[in-house]
Amino acid sequence: MQLTLEFGGGLELLCDSVKIHKVSVEPQNGAEMLTMKDLLTWVRTNLIKERPEMFMKGDTVRPGVLVLVNDCDWELSGQLNTTLEDKDVVVFISTLHGG
Amino acid sequence: MEEEAKAKPRNPSGPRLCCVCNTRRAALKRPKTLDQICRECFYEVFEEEIHQVIVENQLFSPGERIAIGASGGKGEHGLLSINLYFCSVEDSTVLAYVLSTLNRRHHYGLDLFLLSVDEGITGYRDDSLETVKRNEIQYGLPLKVVSYKDLYGWTMDEIVKMIGLKNNCTFCGVFRRQALDRGAAMLKVDKVATGHNADDIAETVLLNILRGDIARLGRCTAITTGEDGPIPRCKPFKHLFSKCISRFCSGVHQGFGKNKVVSSLTIRNCGLQKPRAILDIIKSGEDFRISTSTKMPEQGTCERCGYISSQAIDRATKVIIPGWKWCKACVLLEGLNKGLPKMGIGRSRGLNNDRKDAKGNDNAAKSIESKQCGTLDF
Structure with missing residues (x-):
């Protein structure tokens, strides 16, 4: 399925300074739905070029990274369990920056 | 993006509605109250909350000249010489936007200025200076940039060449704090407003406890500091979470600066697990009473x-x-x-x-x- 991923607030530096990525991601291991958990694993493997620890901690994003699924805070949609659909827009913004 | 979002609610039992207007779909949870609200209401609540803080604390008086510190030092340096002493460009961008909006809306009668510091670090400040210059045009606020080169005769790059990679943050921190004051003096402003948020202040409280710095612990939580000095500083975002500011910024305009130095303390973990913990830390910082017999540094x-x-x-x-x-x-x-x-x-x-x-x-x-x-x- 086609997804638009946006990285902001400095996170784009971890993926070659490209802010917007149009990607195609399929559900893993024969599962029917793609969840945010799967997407994060995919992003870490395929998009993050350096310092993955700046993006993820354990199996979720690092504290201080804001995640929006279709412009809605993922806290409202179930965080890692959020299921994604075709043409969804997922935005990652780091709320931590220096001066 | 917006239409798509509206057409596809994530929640199978139907979209959750904003608890303020009850008509639009909730887009975020406010860390402070855990209320679920929509974007439009969030902007409104956000701006009004700052207005309340400004009014209640009498941060500004009509006719005052105010500099918005686009990189504001907390006047700290030394032990942990990392950039968390300075509010981010993003926070000050939001501050510039909100202050100019509120100034017009509520007739504060303030003369606003943008004040930024150029440390002379190749590839680091360029981006955020661009952001500040954009703000100058966008909000119609006059901008003053003071550079280390002009003030001290040294850029940070030259300093690093001289002293190496260790300890250079000490120079940057000390110089930046003073540069902001000097810039404010050049602009002849009455006050400097910085974009420090609740997360920043909670960090400072913990740092000052760890350092045993009683003098700073006593004043770091105050919303206005340096009232006895020539140019007081105030922090209108004192009660706001950095997360809310980021969210506000991401919605209003995409004016992010990118910064390579990313720093954090356990505070972010605290904030994630229990957002109120940040406010609780500030509260305990405020409630510290220092015995009158304690010897304070001059x-x-x-x-x-x-x-x-x-x-x-x-x-x-x-x-x-x-x-x-x-x-x-x-x-x-x-x-x-x-x-x-x-x-x-x-x-x-x-x-x-x-x-x-x-x-x-x-x-x-x-x-x-x-x-x-x-x-x-x-």
């Missing part, structure tokens, strides 16, 4: 530049120049100009000598201080 005026800073007189310099009382920036600058860059680095101030356990703490302090700013554990 605040002084530098004999060289005459500048009042939050820095106590540096006793270390007595060894080098007997009888002279200089501010930290002058000591560091003198060191650079004389080719003795290590002058003024390290902690040998009076307060530590009063403590029995000072030695142990000093060692701990040094081991942290000697780390470069990019290598602290995230």
